[in-house]
Amino acid sequence: MIEYLSINGLGVIGDAAVELDPGFTVVTGETGAGKTMVVTALNLLLGARADAGAVRHGASRATVEAGFLLDAGHAAVGIASDAGAVLDEEAPDRGPGTDADAVPEPDGGAPAGGRGDVALVVTRSVGAAGSSGRSRASAGGRGVPVALLGELGEHLVAVHGQTDQLRLKSPAAQRHALDSFAGPELAETLTAYQRDFEAWRRAAAELEEITSNEQDRAREAENLQRSLEEIDDAAVREGEDEEVRALIQRLENVEELRAASLGAHTHLAGGDAADAVEIPSAEALIEAARQSLLQAPGQDDELTGLSQRLAEVGILLADASADLAGYAARLDDDAASDLDSAQSRLAELTRLMRLYGPELSDVIRWAETHRPRLEALQGDSGRIEELTAEVTRLEQRVLSGASELTRLRTAGAVTLSGLVSDELHALSMPDATFHATVTAGGQPGPHGADEVRLLLQPHAGAEPRPLGKGASGGELSRVMLALEVVLAATDPVPTFVFDEVDAGVGGEAAVQIGRRLARLARHVQVIVVTHLPQVAAFADRHLKVTKNSDGDAGFTTSDVATLEGEERVGELARMLAGRADSGSARDHARELLEASHA
Template identity: 35%
Template sequence: MLRGLDIRDMLIIDRLELDFQPGLNVLTGETGAGKSILLDSLGFVLGWRGRADLVRGGAEQGEVTAWFELPEDHPAQAVLEEAGLPTGEELVLRRINTRDGRKTAWINDRRASGQVLRALSETLVELHGQHDDRGLLNPRGHRAILDEFAGTAPLRAELREAWRARSSAQKKLDAARAALAAAAAEEEFLRHAVAELDQLAPEQGEEADLDARRRLMQGAEKLRADVARAHQALGNDGAEGPMNDALRWLEGAADGVEGRLDEPLAALTRALAELDEAADGVVRCLEALDFDPLELETTEERLFAIRALARKHDVAPDELATLAEDLRNRLDAIDNGAGEIAALETALRQADETYAALAERLTAARTEAAARLDAAVEAELAPLKMERARFVTQIEAAEPGPDGRDEVSFTVATNPGAPSGPLAKIASGGELSRFLLALKVCLAGDDTQITMIFDEIDRGVGGATADAVGRRLARLAEDGQVLVVTHSPQVAARASHHWQVAKRVEGDATLSTVLSLTPEARVDELARMISGDAVTEEARAAARKLIATD
């Protein structure tokens, strides 16, 4: 609910603060007094796109602040939470427009974008008038209006989930078909490549092992001669023989030198053990260097085959095994593709059937609700002096989508025998206003969390018709908040709270002001609206009578 509006230096308003109330809030005043400026200012702070030249002449910037009362479950709370902004029982919007056109906005004292303002505004305010292109005049919104009347939200949620499931099934099937087609185009290559890789069967790390073995065998002859000479130098004919002789001689002399040879004997024993270990290692090396020349040829052939295959597929030799597995999987996809596609086609068919059943239920619900809405609107049109008008909700087949397979449009015929057609082409301004009001009355339910604003919706009507308009506006405001800009005394007489918009001249400047009317001042304002500038006692009496019939 809109609780207040503070406007500074906007057009012909220097400073204005309004405290709005629940119920029917009416703003009246002479043409040009500034009533539309109040709506422009409210639209500005809500982020709506409007006129650019809003800053008052001589001022550096204009500023508008609006504050709203929010219940805990108000939809605006979710918008605030998603935007990372503070939530609570009060929402304060402030927006500044500098003379050079720069706009800055705050939401609960946090900087915010116009996009967030507009998202909030959709949960806070509805603006209706004779050029209400967001509602009745826009056929794209007619289906939503009908769904609101029909209460199809749970069914539509179920349908959207079915549409998502259907879309997902379709994407999976399309992807599988595309993958199968791409794989089938290279099937011959895949089979040849897999056979070639399977025949060679390269292993990870094998290329490095083969290369090392090849280099070893290539230098083995020279190396073996050197190692063999070393083995001879270490053996019995080399170092080992004299060392054994030395050990034997020292052991024979040890008893006669009273332990002086114990340490040399121990060292020599250790040296012989180390010498024996070295000789064993040399023998093992000689065995490794003892190869068949045919083995070198075989090793080189496999090494060169692995490297050639790696170059052919533009991968590292160690990646050939992984490549083989990947190509084998692609072949499996071709071999198993028909079965997978059949399963995906079955899943899509089931998703289609689920969606179709829900869409059919939604069409039936809309069709039933359309008949009730048409009857309800026409019942409301009779007191609005349009008893001969016809309101018809047309439902036609449309392309399937997340909201069903229906295209909804409101058509009217204002006189018997006249052709029916879209509201925007058939109804005049006053007729359109009454169609709109009748529709809003029919749609009014328990959701009173949005402020409805009607901008001169009663233009072109008067007398009993204007009185009927006022009664319906008052009915809409019973459990919520409605703001009305009006020139009709019959509508103004229904107000719970009445403000007068007037102009004043200060020096060379024309400024707009808004006054909250006392009961007596309200009588005078209604009398002015009845009789014009010259307010007579008769006009006052008529005004009091209008108020008394409220």
């Protein structure tokens, strides 16, 4: 619901801010006072095209702001959050005299327009004609495209004006309204149908892909088979290329490595007796040093410790000597053939990495990833048979579900048509008939195979025509009021705005309009611009737009004020008799208020 509305520099309104109740709010005032600017302001907030000519004379910009209170799960909250809007999860203070508990309750229901738990502020500004300022929009303090306001508006406010009926104008919206009205049985059937339809669509798409690309898939399978066999035959291991490079480097320097290892071994183990140069053994020297320490007299702890350390060094030298001897032995005379094998292996690994990944790990992962694809391609013939049977089975379920949707929608359409027609008769349209039609036979889609249309037959003998093409602006507003009253409990948006829904009626018909607006306000917030006191008397909150002209200053300003008590009686008297101070008119105004709230 809208918690407050602020208007600055729009038309005749210089600066006005009003708080709004959850229930029924009426806006009145003399002709030309600027009542329609309230609707214009709301339309701007809903993403309507900006008119620079609507900016107040002398102002550089017109700015409109509204605060919305919404349930955390409301669709508009998700849209605003995705756009980066800042949302206040603690609803702000609504101010005095705005207790939601005071709103009349529908039979067996909760108060209409209860407090939301998320606050969203939406603003729109329009630059004056000739200025460089452009239209700007924001949601939750974040600048957004104007188109986003339109997307938010579809979930926040429904405006029904003399020339603009924004709600239920699209076939999809009309179908959704009928489906909501038809009740839970249709909702369950639609959910099951959509599940079957999606499964049918996926299976049919897969079957089409397999059968229409059979040759391409066969070629793909052949190429995959060849590639996977190549990788499997190579039996690559992760990191093997680094091992092979190290082996190649060792084999390319085999003579130098052998000489270095044997030289080191000679220094540790001593020269062979046949060597021309006698080299003492490092192991023997260490052992001799240890024996010298052991022959020292007495028991010296420090020398004993050093002796033990020399023994450990001797063991390490013996191990190193043995390892060097083994290393030299492995560098045999077949090193040339081993080098050829290692270089060939490295070339094979490099080729695989060039084809399937920069690293051997990528080659292994490529094989793991594509092996299931090959299995799927090789099973095409069996999969085609399986999918053909699945598509046939699901198609029958989809057709059966679409037929059931048609049956439920048709039954709901008959009931909806009757209820809305009854409402129209009470709204001074005695010859009008409302028709909700369901035409089946189309191709099954996500919502069935039906075309839903909402039509109006203005009088007997006339052809039913789409809403908006067979009625005047005032009549169309009444049609939408009748429809919204019937749909209120099943397909509401938080706020409804009616601009002069009572045009062309009076007397008892006006009373019936007021009564139905009050009934609608049990479920949603209702804002109405009206000239009729019979309608205004039913409101929970009465706003008056007053025009103030200053001839000397050369401008006109309109103010918006909340009326209570005798001020409201005076406004109703003015609407009844043209004079707020008429005693009989004031008495009549009090009667209207008493009767409407009885």
